[in-house]
Amino acid sequence: RKEVEQDPGPFNVPEGATVAFNCTYSNSASQSFFWYRQDCRKEPKLLMSVYSSGNEDGRFTAQLNRASQYISLLIRDSKLSDSATYLCVVNPNDYKLSFGAGTTVTVRA
């Protein structure tokens, strides 16, 4: 079983729409959680950390459900510039990050 599993998508949404997707992780001892964003043919970049109480960063909302071992990301009022692959990332131990395969989002005009 993979450490982090994501729906690959793609999620095709119109501008202004809300899009949400999840990922699940296998190691219940994981302590830190993140969403990274990767544009086509570019490097991954940190989008936001995910806290137990849930957190927002502008149009982006991240939630963590430890009991069910899943993390979600919601994007409100989608922009064309939100088109990217979103990588769910989990820290199962002190040093290593485990990356999901990514969920592709395409926002159309």
Next chain:
Amino acid sequence: DAGVIQSPRHEVTEMGQEVTLRCKPISGHDYLFWYRQTMMRGLELLIYFNNNVPIDDSGMPEDRFSAKMPNASFSTLKIQPSEPRDSAVYFCASSFGPGDNEQFFGPGTRLTVL
């Protein structure tokens, strides 16, 4: 800061040749990570260094792969001999600390082995 620097950005080589990928981490970062990304397997950690010392190389696919970090500002990943299945994008990343610290990725080296 210029960010993590990798070279070359693209490399095309023939099977059996030696390939050397280079990375300059962000100054002051104590951790350096080498990843490989393919469509089939996603982003995989190959090896990481702490203060120039290799800590975990369990992700290195086989003996054909080796990595060094002779000083705090330079690391190499070498493949010898290269094979077509090594074709991938290789990323170097650095961070202040392990685990829950943000990792800053370089632009990657796109390797094609013919």
